[in-house]
Amino acid sequence: KTQNDLRANRCFCCAMETGVRIYNVEPLMEKGHLDHEQVGSVALCSMLHRSNLLAIIGGGVNPKFSEISVLIWDDARESRDPKDKLVLEFTFTKPVLAVRMRHDKIIIVLKNRIYVYSFPDNPVKLFEFDTRDNPKGLCDLCPSLEKQLLVFPGHKCGSLQLVDLSNTKPGTSSAPFTINAHQSEIACVALNQPGSVAASASRKGTLIRLFDTTTRDKLVELRRGTDPATLYCINFSHDSSFLCASSDKGTVHIFALKDTKLNRRSALARVGKVGPVIGQYVDSQWSLASFTVPAECACICAFGKNTSKNVNSVIAICVDGTFHKYVFTPDGNCNREAFDVYLDICDDDDF
Numbered sequence: 523k524t525q526n527d528l529r530a531n532r533c534f535c536c537a538m539e540t541g542v543r544i545y546n547v548e549p550l551m552e553k554g555h556l557d558h559e560q561v562g563s564v565a566l567c568s569m570l571h572r573s574n575l576l577a578i579i580g581g582g583v584n585p586k587f588s589e590i591s592v593l594i595w596d597d598a599r600e601s602r603d604p605k606d607k608l609v610l611e612f613t614f615t616k617p618v619l620a621v622r623m624r625h626d627k628i629i630i631v632l633k634n635r636i637y638v639y640s641f642p643d644n645p646v647k648l649f650e651f652d653t654r655d656n657p658k659g660l661c662d663l664c665p666s667l668e669k670q671l672l673v674f675p676g677h678k679c680g681s682l683q684l685v686d687l688s689n690t691k692p693g694t695s696s697a698p699f700t701i702n703a704h705q706s707e708i709a710c711v712a713l714n715q716p717g718s719v720a721a722s723a724s725r726k727g728t729l730i731r732l733f734d735t736t737t738r739d740k741l742v743e744l745r746r747g748t749d750p751a752t753l754y755c756i757n758f759s760h761d762s763s764f765l766c767a768s769s770d771k772g773t774v775h776i777f778a779l780k781d782t783k784l785n786r787r788s789a790l791a792r793v794g795k796v797g798p799v800i801g802q803y804v805d806s807q808w809s810l811a812s813f814t815v816p817a818e819c820a821c822i823c824a825f826g827k828n829t830s831k832n833v834n835s836v837i838a839i840c841v842d843g844t845f846h847k848y849v850f851t852p853d854g855n856c857n858r859e860a861f862d863v864y865l866d867i868c869d870d871d872d873f
Contacts, residue, residue: 533572534822534839536865537564539582544569545864547837548827550845552867556595560604562586570623574598575642577621577628589617592630594642610645612637619659627687629672631659636674638687651685653677660708664717671717671735680704682711682722684735701738703731710767714758719779721758721765727751729806730767732779744777744785745806759825759834764810766825766836772817774838775809776850784810784852811856813848815840835859 533553536543542556542564556576565581574597580587587593594610601607612630620631627648628641633656638649654677661674669686676683682701704724711722719741723730728751730744744765746753751769758765763780778784785807815821819840826835826847838846843865850856 532827533569535567535569535576537567537579537581539563539584542567542576542578543865544576545867550860550862550864550867552864554597558584561595565589566618566621568621568623570642571625575623577623579618579621588613590614592618592621592628610642612639612645619657620661622661622663624663624665624670625667627663627670629661629663631656631661631674633657633659636661636672638672649685649687651683653683654679658709660711662711662713662720664713664715666716669717671713673711673713673720673735675708675711676700678702680706680708680724682708682720682733684720699738701733703733704729710753710756712756712758714762715760716762719758719762721756723753723756723767725750725752727753727769730756730765730777732765742779742782743806744775745808746775747771754820755822755824757822757824764825764834766823768815768821768823768838770818770820772814772819773812774815774821774823774836774846774848776811776836776856777807778810778852781852782807784854786810786854810852811850811854813838813846813856813858815846816842816844819844839864 533546541558541561544553546553562585563582564578566579568577576595578593578595581589592612593608595607596609599607616632622629628639630637634653636651639645639647654675656675664671670688672685673682682703684699703722706724706726709723709725713720720733720735721730732741734741751771754768756767765777765779768774815838819842821838821840823838826837828834832851833849835849843863845862845864847860848856849859
């Protein structure tokens with residue numbers, strides 16, 4: 523499994539039966555690894571920015587650590603004994619489904635509850651939130667220093683709950699700040715860099731909706747397609763000019779957000795008055811550009827470094843071990859710039 527650290531870190535880590543691997547994205551290279559003897563088989567891992575701290579949850583065939591615990595590995599500690607590098611442990615009564623970290627907090631997601639702790643020095647539990655059944659561990663945490671926004675599925679089907687952790691008193695439950703985003707269950711959620719916009723998709727997977735996190739107003743509706751799909755990932759570009767999304771259809775879609783005129787529209791938009799159902803279809807915007815990856819192969823996608831003012835790039839990391847980099851221009855041209863098999867790239871050094 524790959525953890526979606528691409529947006530903030532420009533790197534990603536892989537939780538594997540053989541341990542953990544950490545890769546730099548541009549250029550693609552292995553930064554380090556933790557082998558099976560050190561950490562056993564791993565279900566989930568997440569890195570704090572590009573630091574020496576790594577969160578590990580055990581799982582798979584031969585785990586060393588429990589699925590109900592989050593272990594924090596500090597690679598800066600000089601010791602030959604792996605136990606000395608395990609500096610923190612958070613243990614719960616049910617399996618951990620996701621972990622998110624920022625410089626001052628760690629978010630740990632269970633099926634029906636989310637915990638927020640101060641981090642990394644002397645962690646203290648700040649908040650806990652009950653949630654609707656959340657089997658994928660969906661949540662996102664704004665990486666901005668100015669805003670500490672957390673978003674996760676609300677209690678009502680298809681809703682999002684937003685909590686500003688900086689404006690919530692520790693130990694108290696904040697007033698629910700809810701957005702009714704979809705009619706069916708939430709399948710994917712993301713925040714932009716400043717935390718001003720939330721994007722979500724339902725299990726139907728045909729539409730991605732964007733909302734202002736302050737006013738809760740719907741800003742735009744993006745159409746992935748007409749047939750149902752499972753969305754794996756949604757990510758904003760660093761400046762929120764674009765959004766990318768991957769699904770089990772084997773296509774990564776790229777949408778323009780700052781200049782929405784760049785997005786394609788249905789041909790029916792040029793027709794006169796249409797009925798309410800078709801009207802919703804016409805009003806939504808189609809992707810500016812897209813590219814394909816192996817079908818039904820889960821992947822995460824994120825924006826890479828801009829090569830020039832009018833050329834942007836998107837990177838897709840697939841669980842089959844493939845790495846894809848495409849460049850696109852505002853007119854919708856999209857071409858492959860790089861392809862590799864990252865699992866074949868090895869580094870002899872430990873993490």
